[in-house]
Amino acid sequence: MEIDLSLVDWSRAQFALTAIFHWLFVPLTLGLGVIMSIMETIYHRTGDLKWKRTAKFWMKIFGINFAIGVASGIILEFEFGTNWSNYSFFVGDIFGAPLAIEGIFAFFMEATFIAVMFFGWDRVSKRFHLASTWLVTIGATLSALWILVANAWMQYPVGMAFNPDTVRNEMVDFWAVALSPVAINKFFHAVLSGWTLGAAVTLGISSWFLLKKRERVFAIDSIKVASVVGIAGIVLSMITGDGSAHQVALTQPMKLAAMEGLYEGEEGAGLVAVGVLNPQKEYGNDEDPFLFDIKLPKMLSFFATRSLNGYVPGINNLIEGGYPLPDGSEALSTEEKMQRGKAANFALMDYRAAKKENNTAAMTEAKERLDENFSHFGYSYFTDHAETIPNVPMVFYSFRVMVILGGYFLALFILVGILSWKKRFADIKWLQWVVLLSIPLAYICSEAGWIVAEVGRQPWAIQDILPVQAAVSKIETSSVAVTFFIFLALFIVLLIAELSIMFKQIAAGPEPVVNTKK
Template structure:
């Protein structure tokens, strides 16, 4: 079988990205839970809350280190495997990543050290401020990374410069306040909060089943159930917002998620179940729920959601316009200076330039898009359809898990409020078994987000096939195998350390309880 450099580069980035995201959600969620627990400790002076903060902080630290190590690898890949992408959009994509490193990661990394080694050197208020700084830094890191990713999904505030052959920032605030990026941020961090809550819930349930550390386990479960229920509900609400924005900016992704091959009369039905068939372009045994998709996708009863076939026809029109832009670009490049560019050429590029990326889809079939046949244009238009079955089922499993988390956290919230956490061993075992499920849901979410915009690395601007480095397939395959081996070792080390820390349990804390009055909180250093 011939090895394809594009597919191998995509596979490598997918492996490293999905592996890295095993650590990100737990870091996001645990950082906030630690801050909540220590806040209760400072307000009450009860040492059990300090003990809880230290114990869950140990697990946070193990996870944080692995997250940093795997995240650095991903950033190197942009220059190594995706060099043309880095050249094409580095002026835009690089800025949020640089800000993330300077503003957020350094903040988080600095205060992580103070969190672990400052317990006996900082005042209670000082250490609490440190813990909140860690939480804020973690979430700011996610914000800037998701601003960069959101721009790839909805490339606003930028334009293509034909002289430099690069995308350049025209409005940084449009990039910063990109609605897709903001929706992805709140949705992602909420998913991280759910992940940490289910993790704390499951580990605490294991302690109750074993009859160990029951004071810590009960309080931890109460915090996790409350925080997790709020986060689970917000994930559903914010996911609805993401769906609405997808309707506006990524119509093909939404149609593929829904398995909607034909445009339906408004309001469109939601396909609860079915078997999408990419070859026959239909969804077999589909079970529809009337109106639901129209309400989710358009928030109206009169607006249509376009089907895949109509979107393919629209893509063909975009490709033909892109060929005009590509031809004008060649003439602009040949002119050498602005003064030498004919007015009609300039006007053609200004009119069709935004569709230039669609012409680049033809590079898979012909060196010069202007020489493409009608059959090649039709085939390139068909390439804009991602693989529907993967998106269809990934989305439904993710959503199903989301509603399961709401039910699970709601049950434990009720039990904690009634002080009945240890009366139902079956539910405690269910909580333990549920620990890996938020990670599965989060990984499925990224599959939907990233797989769903193929064949684009930047939606409508740059095809994935045009963004790779000029490397040999054997080189990329070797690095994939190397990463797989290293990451397997790291995973074993991570799990061994986490399991060992959980089995050991919290360290005894002999600090005397000294409750702080509200007036003391105000005047504390």
């Protein structure tokens, strides 16, 4: 029985739904974790109870988001097995290790010390409590580290070798996996974007208190801390974002071409600052890719190759090949890659047949063919070149939304930071409204970044090695469709409940505290 393509689509939809839902909560906990930890540190150093009160308020907001982040996180872990079982087998030897390390190092740290953070104010010393709060934040960040290492490996599979005896990829260099440039950029970019979102939410809620003429001291103190975290977060996000884009150019050129709507490659390519894609444009037709666009000359070449005149391939070039690669060789066409993928596949079949017959010479010969062609193994599952092109409009527009909003938050945080430092922000109502209304924009920016990363790497589950149609579980499409709608209903209810609780908690404001510890 063949794999039904609608099964692949439903499985992708279910995973995307869960990942998008999960990422509503995780970045806030990453950013808010740092903010509340700094606040408690100030309380610890000064002994001023207003900082304890401030920290406790943001901890409650943290807790509401943390629980639902944990709940949606376990769904993702399970879905690797339930919906992507072939993937789990094919690369579990590499992908599973970061997940296990995440559990041992990060999850237990978070689970243990969050209980101390919430229930330990009157039960443990101030020092131990502060340490627990920081350990919760560190645990959340470590958790992000290992899952992002795993994700980066899917986008840039390194440190592994294919074993035809076990028919799977196996890890041969742990540090190549953990410290790949893609992983490092991805980790810092994702975590620092979490700081940005955490700061945007803190600033927005604090502005609401100022607009309501409530809790002025609490709001101003929160703004001071959040604006510093926000500026650090967005500046470093931009630096690591540039690093990530450069890595995409090196390792996933098709994703970069989709991000730019670039069909015909060129030297000295311009970066599209603003543009409207032509909906009629498809690979293979002569339509202009854009209805309208404004380009920054040579900037795409600079960001992609670190040279103003560097060559950036477009979608057509990536399909047709023949352009020069940085190492001086000539790029293969997709057709040639598909042939090599099929050659690898035949070699694997020959190897296994020879092994059953105990024919050592044939095994050696097949293994040589396999090794020669394995880097294109995943192309053996395609029948059409166009299958290798991701959804260009979704990637193109998401990238622009992320970048434009990133620039907006840089300007906003700097403005709020300066006015806060000059003690004027608390009196500028229009700006408080702007900051408050910017909260949803931070979420849109954050989700847009993940859409670029994940839709842009389609159709690959693992770049060049395993496309999504070869990664799924063999289950009935109807089963996945049913669970999709169950999760959709669950997520909607949980999101409404979460927002309702958040709004009540915010409206109630910080509670009065008394110092019960020495």
